[in-house]
Amino acid sequence: MKPVEKTLLIIGCCFAAVILVGVLALGVWLVSGPESGVKLGNEMDQYALDYMARHDMLKPGEEVLAYYDVTMAMDGTEAAILTSDRVIYHKEGNTTWITVQDIEDVRHRYETLIGDVIEIQSSSGRFMKIEIAPLNSGETFLRVLMSRWEKANE
Numbered sequence: 001m002k003p004v005e006k007t008l009l010i011i012g013c014c015f016a017a018v019i020l021v022g023v024l025a026l027g028v029w030l031v032s033g034p035e036s037g038v039k040l041g042n043e044m045d046q047y048a049l050d051y052m053a054r055h056d057m058l059k060p061g062e063e064v065l066a067y068y069d070v071t072m073a074m075d076g077t078e079a080a081i082l083t084s085d086r087v088i089y090h091k092e093g094n095t096t097w098i099t100v101q102d103i104e105d106v107r108h109r110y111e112t113l114i115g116d117v118i119e120i121q122s123s124s125g126r127f128m129k130i131e132i133a134p135l136n137s138g139e140t141f142l143r144v145l146m147s148r149w150e151k152a153n154e
Contacts, residue, residue, distance in 0.1 A: 034074045038137035039067045040144070051076030057088060057095055066144040068132055080130040082145050087120055089128055098122045100152045108142050118142055 001009075034045040041064045048067055052058055063084040070078040070091075081088040086097040104123040110116055116138025118130040132138030 034069075036069065036074060036133075036136060038132065038141045040140070041065055041067075045074075047074065048076050048079070051079075052081070055090070055095070057081065057090060058083060059085065062086070065148060066141045068130070068136065068138075068141055070131075070133075080132070080141070082141065082148065084148070087128060087130075087145065089130065096128065098126060098128055100148050103149050103152075106142075106145065106149060110138075116142060118145070120145075 034047060039045065039048070044064060044067060048069060052064075058064070061084075064081060065084060066082040068080045069076055070080070076090075078091045079089075081090065084100075086099050087103070088095060088097040098120055099122075102122045102124065103120055105121040107119040107121075108116065112134075114131055115134040115136065116130075116132040118132070118138070118141070120128045120130070122128075130141070132141055
């Protein structure tokens with residue numbers, strides 16, 4: 001084998017090793033954090049409860065019914081939250097909500113690459129869109145939302 005070929009082989013092996021280590025590190029990072037997906041009130045992770053408390057996202061007496069952290073890092077900086085009183089969306093430090101009693105319509109569709117898309121319209125004409133990635137239990141969030149909305153309309 002020529003010296004140039006040996007050098008290229010060594011560089012190629014080093015490059016492959018770096019990529020393998022990177023993929024393994026990413027896998028360990030993803031597995032080591034909280035599990036993603038829709039969480040019901042009894043499944044809430046402490047990081048999410050702490051984040052909501054630090055940002056005064058819940059009103060006194062409000063109970064979390066369903067929670068979905070949109071972020072890959074599972075840090076709460078973008079999340080959809082259904083409480084006993086409101087549907088909340090928090091993103092980039094901004095929190096918007098629609099009270100459950102003010103919901104006029106809920107539409108749902110499933111898109112292959114996006115997942116569950118839930119569109120909520122308030123009686124005042126405001127809209128909110130929640131996207132829940134595939135395999136993250138979007139149907140659970142929708143089911144709890146519909147149940148809460150129906151109960152509020154009784």
